[in-house]
Amino acid sequence: MPVPHRSLKGVSVSIIGIGGSSLGDVKDDSEAGRIVAEALDAGINFFDNAWEYHDGASEERVGRALSGKRDRAFLMTKVCSHGRSRAVAMQQLEDSLRRLKTDHLDLWQIHEVIYDNDPDLHFAPDGAVEALTQAKQQGKVRFVGFTGHKDPDIHLAMLSHRYPFDTVQMPLNPFDKNYRSFAERVVPEAQRQGVAVIGMKSMGGGGEPVKRGAATPQELLRYAMSVPGILTTVSGIDSYDVFRQNLAVASSFTPMSASEMAALEARVRPISGDGRLEHYKATKIYDAAVGRMQHGFPSATELPA
Amino acid sequence: MSRRQARRDFLARLAAGVSAGVAAGAAIAPDASGAQTAPSGVPRRKFGRHPDMVSALGIGGHHVGNCATVQDAIALVHEAVDNGITFCDNAWEYNDHRSEEWLGAALRGGWRDRVFLMTKVCTHGRDASVAMQMLEESLRRLGTDHLDLWQIHAVVYDNDPDLAYRKNGVIEALDRAKREGKVRYVGFSGHKDPRIHKRMIDLGYAWDSVQFPINAFDAQFRSFQQIVLPEAVKRGIAVLGMKPFQGRGDPFHHADVKLTPQQALRYAMSVPGVTVTITGMESLDVLRQNLAIAKSFVPMTAGELQQTVAAVAPHAGDGRFEIYKTSLAFDDIVTRQMHEQPLLGAEA
Numbered sequence: 001m002p003v004p005h006r007s008l009k010g011v012s013v014s015i016i017g018i019g020g021s022s023l024g025d026v027k028d029d030s031e032a033g034r035i036v037a038e039a040l041d042a043g044i045n046f047f048d049n050a051w052e053y054h055d056g057a058s059e060e061r062v063g064r065a066l067s068g069k070r071d072r073a074f075l076m077t078k079v080c081s082h083g084r085s086r087a088v089a090m091q092q093l094e095d096s097l098r099r100l101k102t103d104h105l106d107l108w109q110i111h112e113v114i115y116d117n118d119p120d121l122h123f124a125p126d127g128a129v130e131a132l133t134q135a136k137q138q139g140k141v142r143f144v145g146f147t148g149h150k151d152p153d154i155h156l157a158m159l160s161h162r163y164p165f166d167t168v169q170m171p172l173n174p175f176d177k178n179y180r181s182f183a184e185r186v187v188p189e190a191q192r193q194g195v196a197v198i199g200m201k202s203m204g205g206g207g208e209p210v211k212r213g214a215a216t217p218q219e220l221l222r223y224a225m226s227v228p229g230i231l232t233t234v235s236g237i238d239s240y241d242v243f244r245q246n247l248a249v250a251s252s253f254t255p256m257s258a259s260e261m262a263a264l265e266a267r268v269r270p271i272s273g274d275g276r277l278e279h280y281k282a283t284k285i286y287d288a289a290v291g292r293m294q295h296g297f298p299s300a301t302e303l304p305a
Numbered sequence: 306m307s308r309r310q311a312r313r314d315f316l317a318r319l320a321a322g323v324s325a326g327v328a329a330g331a332a333i334a335p336d337a338s339g340a341q342t343a344p345s346g347v348p349r350r351k352f353g354r355h356p357d358m359v360s361a362l363g364i365g366g367h368h369v370g371n372c373a374t375v376q377d378a379i380a381l382v383h384e385a386v387d388n389g390i391t392f393c394d395n396a397w398e399y400n401d402h403r404s405e406e407w408l409g410a411a412l413r414g415g416w417r418d419r420v421f422l423m424t425k426v427c428t429h430g431r432d433a434s435v436a437m438q439m440l441e442e443s444l445r446r447l448g449t450d451h452l453d454l455w456q457i458h459a460v461v462y463d464n465d466p467d468l469a470y471r472k473n474g475v476i477e478a479l480d481r482a483k484r485e486g487k488v489r490y491v492g493f494s495g496h497k498d499p500r501i502h503k504r505m506i507d508l509g510y511a512w513d514s515v516q517f518p519i520n521a522f523d524a525q526f527r528s529f530q531q532i533v534l535p536e537a538v539k540r541g542i543a544v545l546g547m548k549p550f551q552g553r554g555d556p557f558h559h560a561d562v563k564l565t566p567q568q569a570l571r572y573a574m575s576v577p578g579v580t581v582t583i584t585g586m587e588s589l590d591v592l593r594q595n596l597a598i599a600k601s602f603v604p605m606t607a608g609e610l611q612q613t614v615a616a617v618a619p620h621a622g623d624g625r626f627e628i629y630k631t632s633l634a635f636d637d638i639v640t641r642q643m644h645e646q647p648l649l650g651a652e653a
Contacts, residue, residue: 116526117622179463273464276645283647284632296625304649305633 002043003250006231008143008196009166011106013046013074013232015225016250019200020049020077022236024058029065035243036065040072042247048234049100050078050111051092052290059099070102078111078147081128082294083121089131093140107167108132108141112291114150119157122146129163143167149201149280150287152185159186165195167231171280172199172224175209177265178272180281187229196231199224203236204277205286214268214277221249223264226256279305346600347389350580352421353513354541355490357453359392359421359581361574362599365547366395366424368585369411370404381592382411386419388596394545394583395447396425396458397439398639405446413448422449425458425494428475429643430468436478440487454514455479455488459640460495466504469493476510490514496548496629499532506533512542518629519546519573519582521564522556522621524614527630530576538578546582549573551626552635556617562626563616570598572613575605 005012018039026032036047047066049059059077066073077096081089097103110128113119122128132144145167146158155170168190170182177183190197202224209215224233237243256264268277275282283305284297292299349358364385372378382393393412395405405424412420424443426436444450457475460466469475479491492514493505502517515537517529524530537544549570556562556569573582586592605613620626629635638651 115623120622271645273467274462274644274646279647282633283649285647285649295623296620297623297631298628303628303632303634305647305651 001251003247004253005043005045008231011074011142014044014250015232015253016044016221016246017046017048017076017198017232017234018044019234019236020047020058020062021053022238024054024061025238027239029061031240032061033065035237035240036062037069039243039247040069042251044247044250045072045074046076046232046234047073048076049096050080051096052080052111052288056095056099059096063099063101067101074106075100075102076107076109077105078109079128079131080111080290081131082112082291083115083118083127084294086126086128086131086134089128090134093131093135097140104139105141107143107145108135109144109167109169110146112288113146113148113154113158114287114291115295116151116154118148118154119161122158123161123163129161145169145195145198147198147200149205151281152180152182155182155186156189159189159193159195162193165193167196167198169198169200169234171201171205171278172197172227172230172233173202173204173209173220173278174215174223174261174265174268175204175272175277178269179275179278183227187227191229197227197229199227199230199233201278201280202233205236205280208279209268209277214271215264217245218249219264221246222253222256223261225250225253226261347596348599348602349389349391352490352580353537353543355513355543357421359543360390360599361581361602362390362595363392363394363545363581363583364390365583365585366393366404366408367399368404368587369395369408370400370406371585371587372407375407375410377588378407379411381586381589382408383416384589385586385592385596386416388600390596390599391419391421392581392583393420393422394547395423395443396427397443398427398458398637402442402446405443409447409449417447417449421453422447423454423456424452425456426475426478427458427637427639428478429459429640430465431475431643432473433475433478433481434473436475437481440478440482444487451486452488454490454492455482456491456514456516457493459637460493460501460505461497461636461640462644463498463501465495465501466508469505470508470510479510490543492516492543492545494545494547496552496635498527498630499529502529502533503536506536506540506542512537512540514543514545514580516545516547516583518548518552518627519544519576519579520549520551520569521572521613521617522551522624522626523548525618525621526624526627534576534578543580544578546573546576546579547584548627548629549582549584552629555628556620556626559620562620564613566594567598568613570595571602571605572610574599574602575610 003014079089135141143166145165147169203220280286348361428436482488490513494516624631
């Protein structure tokens, strides 16, 4: 059964997307290429990425894998200016287009909006938001948005500017519902503004909930894809086996009922209230190098968590 | 109220010379919180709504255990007390109990009665009975039969208030210890998020004290000074400031941060409403530097406070110098274990 699709302003997008960072972790190009090709054949067209993933190697890998198939994909990548100027952002766009072997992106998002002052920096004159507008005007990107894994307050500050973002990306899983919740606070505001919601970290980022037996991958992925108003769920897939597992969930997808979702949230509540299964919110583990540097934070070696 | 609105209100109050903790319109001098100058020169201040007077500078207990030897720790504490410091901080878990042991060694022989002795209980969500056992251990190590102040340590995870207030939780132990005469006052401490502190207060327990970071960076980032301090002052809860040097002095290693240690400590001691500023001192050099500031202390004016806040503003908005708020770096191993947090970097 083909993977279901949803509409982003008339453009058809699969309900699951292939995460670009994890695709860079797949052991070689051959296996990554096989995942991308079979994903396309199964109806998955959404491909996530970021300028900074694996120092550009993730974009290059997707560029090679989509060679000759670019038109079948809904291609997203993210800009990593982390507070620097519009010119830095536009240069990164050129880098990304070159690595991805294309002349346009379907979606370009501001990456890792996770520091309290990021909204001020991105919306400052000559900041990243101006680059989004310029890239759209130049026809280099169709849609624009932003993403971050840290704090709903930061997302809400971005949305408070009422800029016409097409998408906003955030962690969505049953643990989130019990801890600094994007689902509670950001999803409703995005819907009010007509901004499409992209989910990520359906399995807690590193699969910790699965490893400790708190929930199955099938439950967690199905939960994330069922959040009301969601466009697609970016899924971290670092091997062909994980690809087959997640494809099976997406292909046979039927939305969870509200009561099923509530039951899962209640089940994991005792292990959710301190962020122990959401390291991306509660620790520095998921905060990448370029952002740390631009914000004057110690490196991951000096400040791992 | 959003964080942004709170920040604007806070800066407006500073500009107007109005204490953050006093009702609008009631302008007071920054050091009007019952301050007295001891003969030795270190100012003393009233402990919240209670009559006790404590020194405006306090000895951080963690660093007592970082002295080179126990003899060094004893010498440091004795020199501090002889120079007018009365407030001694500690915690059951600091340096695997060495901090309490070494402070206890310094307080034997009559010194105990010259200080206002605090330590902290480290249940991190566990039962009241665990807390009472820790209290006995702390009393034994400190060589005393009572504490002046017993605080809940490291209230730093979002669910800590609910765990503290639950049936058979640590708050029941605070009450029991008070009833049994083993502690005079009780409070709580944490370095992470003012919203967690606010909830601890809002849930209604009659706290005698509350401890949190107070420095010029905090004034504009997830600010305890904006969100917690006014609530504490309103209720007569003594305000124990900590981390006047950001926990480990990081800003002073950056040439582009325009702040000296003298300014930093003076700022922390001058924030309207603060009772005592607790800081770690692991050598006589550091003690003497801080004593010099405390003995000649003149509170910053509202304008000076605001200038100090403005001077560090370019480096304050993302918490880069408040990693106790933005990372796990200052969460002790036991704290992390009880909340099943990663131990990465915990040994540092």
